[in-house]
Amino acid sequence: MIRWLRLSWPPWGWVALFAVAYGGALGLLLWLEARIGGPLVDDAGRPLRTRLTGGMLMAGTAFYSFWRAFVFHPRGRPSYAAWLAATPWTSKKPLPLGPVHLVPQDILFVGTIVALTWLSGDEWALFVPQVLLALYAGLLGITFFTTGAWPWGYAVAFAVGLTVRLWPFLPASLSAALLAYGFAYLGLRQALARFPWNETWIDEQFGLWPKKNNIRASGAIGWPYARLAPKFPGSETGIALHHALLLSALIGWVVYACLALAPKPADQDETSRLLLSFVLTIAPVARCFVYCNGYLPPISFLGRLATFRWIIPGYDQIFVAPLLAFLVGAALEGARMLLGIDPLYARPVNIAVILAICLGMGPTLKTWRLTGEHRIAITTLRTETVRVG
Amino acid sequence: MIELIDVTQHYGIRPVLKRINLRIERGELTVIVGPNGMGKSTLLAVMAGVLQPQHGHAAIDGVRRRQSTDDELALRRSVVYLPDQPWLPAMRTGREFLLSVGRLYDVDDGRLMDHVDRLLSLFDLADQGDSPIRSYSAGQQKKIALCSALATEAPVLLLDEPFSGGLDPAGILALKRVLQRKVKDQQGTVVLTSPVPEIVEEIADRIVILQHGEVLAADTLDGLRRLTGLDGSLGAILERLLHPETAQKLKDYFEGQSS
Numbered sequence: 001m002i003r004w005l006r007l008s009w010p011p012w013g014w015v016a017l018f019a020v021a022y023g024g025a026l027g028l029l030l031w032l033e034a035r036i037g038g039p040l041v042d043d044a045g046r047p048l049r050t051r052l053t054g055g056m057l058m059a060g061t062a063f064y065s066f067w068r069a070f071v072f073h074p075r076g077r078p079s080y081a082a083w084l085a086a087t088p089w090t091s092k093k094p095l096p097l098g099p100v101h102l103v104p105q106d107i108l109f110v111g112t113i114v115a116l117t118w119l120s121g122d123e124w125a126l127f128v129p130q131v132l133l134a135l136y137a138g139l140l141g142i143t144f145f146t147t148g149a150w151p152w153g154y155a156v157a158f159a160v161g162l163t164v165r166l167w168p169f170l171p172a173s174l175s176a177a178l179l180a181y182g183f184a185y186l187g188l189r190q191a192l193a194r195f196p197w198n199e200t201w202i203d204e205q206f207g208l209w210p211k212k213n214n215i216r217a218s219g220a221i222g223w224p225y226a227r228l229a230p231k232f233p234g235s236e237t238g239i240a241l242h243h244a245l246l247l248s249a250l251i252g253w254v255v256y257a258c259l260a261l262a263p264k265p266a267d268q269d270e271t272s273r274l275l276l277s278f279v280l281t282i283a284p285v286a287r288c289f290v291y292c293n294g295y296l297p298p299i300s301f302l303g304r305l306a307t308f309r310w311i312i313p314g315y316d317q318i319f320v321a322p323l324l325a326f327l328v329g330a331a332l333e334g335a336r337m338l339l340g341i342d343p344l345y346a347r348p349v350n351i352a353v354i355l356a357i358c359l360g361m362g363p364t365l366k367t368w369r370l371t372g373e374h375r376i377a378i379t380t381l382r383t384e385t386v387r388v389g
Numbered sequence: 390m391i392e393l394i395d396v397t398q399h400y401g402i403r404p405v406l407k408r409i410n411l412r413i414e415r416g417e418l419t420v421i422v423g424p425n426g427m428g429k430s431t432l433l434a435v436m437a438g439v440l441q442p443q444h445g446h447a448a449i450d451g452v453r454r455r456q457s458t459d460d461e462l463a464l465r466r467s468v469v470y471l472p473d474q475p476w477l478p479a480m481r482t483g484r485e486f487l488l489s490v491g492r493l494y495d496v497d498d499g500r501l502m503d504h505v506d507r508l509l510s511l512f513d514l515a516d517q518g519d520s521p522i523r524s525y526s527a528g529q530q531k532k533i534a535l536c537s538a539l540a541t542e543a544p545v546l547l548l549d550e551p552f553s554g555g556l557d558p559a560g561i562l563a564l565k566r567v568l569q570r571k572v573k574d575q576q577g578t579v580v581l582t583s584p585v586p587e588i589v590e591e592i593a594d595r596i597v598i599l600q601h602g603e604v605l606a607a608d609t610l611d612g613l614r615r616l617t618g619l620d621g622s623l624g625a626i627l628e629r630l631l632h633p634e635t636a637q638k639l640k641d642y643f644e645g646q647s648s
Contacts, residue, residue, distance in 0.1 A: 220478050220481075221486070221490070222477045223472065223476035224437075224439070224470055224475060228437065228465060229465065229490075230466045230493065230494060298398075298440060298441055299400060300400055302401055303399060303401040306401075307402070309443075314441070367458055371456065371457060371461060375400075375441070376438075376439045378476060385478055386479040388474055388475050388477060388527070388534050388554060
């Protein structure tokens, strides 16, 4: 039995540590309740014991989701991936260190947590399975963007959003979580079939998981190579239009799903208004920063005025998308107010539109950096460089 | 071949370069000289694609800079620019830095490792090659920066003040010979700036004299001698062309007269 459980469970030391912490907290509260002769309650009148132990069990569930999604996944362990790539392993064989997909041992884990939560009198016991499934699928979905299975990454993310949206409806929410897991399983199969993985869109775009002893395509290589070499961040790819659109739609969907959980329409209105204001101001500014950082105007502001070159199309083109995003966002909100459309639906759409413009509208970063009418500068290169002379 | 066609650049109101037309042939070592603040570094930056001039353009082997993404990436593979004050990765060793730069330019790994060894040895950096760059002296940092440009094996080198910045006599000698070899034997193109007439005189195939953002003269040393009617050194020619008033000022100074 122990050997069977060890296939997917965390090390026994960790399980024992959690059990001791859980038992200790429960024992302490029971002892305190015995001393005062009644249950301890919080300000809202809910039993403190139930809240504390329920919270600990949910935290344990979240940890287990992380453990299952990453610890056995070659993408989460570069040395494991390197070793695996040197072996005759194929995706038709089991992973040597343990399975990434869910197995019967995981059902035993969920059952244990549900039983403990239920015994502590917490109705959240019924939500444990979808917490585990949604978190596990969501975390696994992130890896798909770096393992050649990005369509499944989006599918998982939309399904996780659906799980959140249907949260109050237990069977529907569980069904959505199972759907997310289904997508995650299919994505995992595709990702493992494509092992070993090359650098992918996310790697190139954001420089995640930098390789040790490799300072290519990074500001750390200093000036001028970080800006003028034939390879530099953003030189190989930009955010492709389909990624820009899908990512924007996904963020809009998740915002809607989370807003729908707010119990009162007034809360939905207030929260969505704050979110929209944030996106409307930050997204255009962030895009301007990414494009302008290290790529200065060819002539100073004073020079522009004095030489009557008030608009330099080759440089000022980068301000079109941020300006348009701001104007379209403001116009859509104005139209919503005029037409009286429910902010629960309209504002997430508006947020998605603003982001789609900021992420997807040209010029692409690559085109801008290689052909824009700018002056390349040393600004904000990484601090671990030293100036010669 | 590098061509500058009608290049005008001004950062603010004052023009730094005024309608510059220049052609630098393949297999030629060209040195740009001129007083401080006259646009030497800006001219080099235009060739390097660091900035897009307000008017005119730079072209390398017939391909205009910043014309298209593919062309620009191809140009970047063949042209290396080293500013007078580059920034180097402080925590990396010199060898790691050179290997990384070489790989950026797709130099074959085996050839690159051998070349890096030879460069470190040539510039007396073999002992420091595996130490972090932050521990180098100013002159050693200058040397490793120069080595990085050479490690790329790019056929066109644009070097801003490569002989200044603490380079020792051995380093100067090594650099002079390497650049001359690159031009003569490998048909490379080297454009550099230097304030030292003696070095320029020794290595330059062609000298471009820049003043007030304009090309005052662009010719071989003999051509400049014919132009000025002087038979002396480059220093004397520059004195005649660029600083005629300095000779008078010196005369006034030593004779104790006020101008």
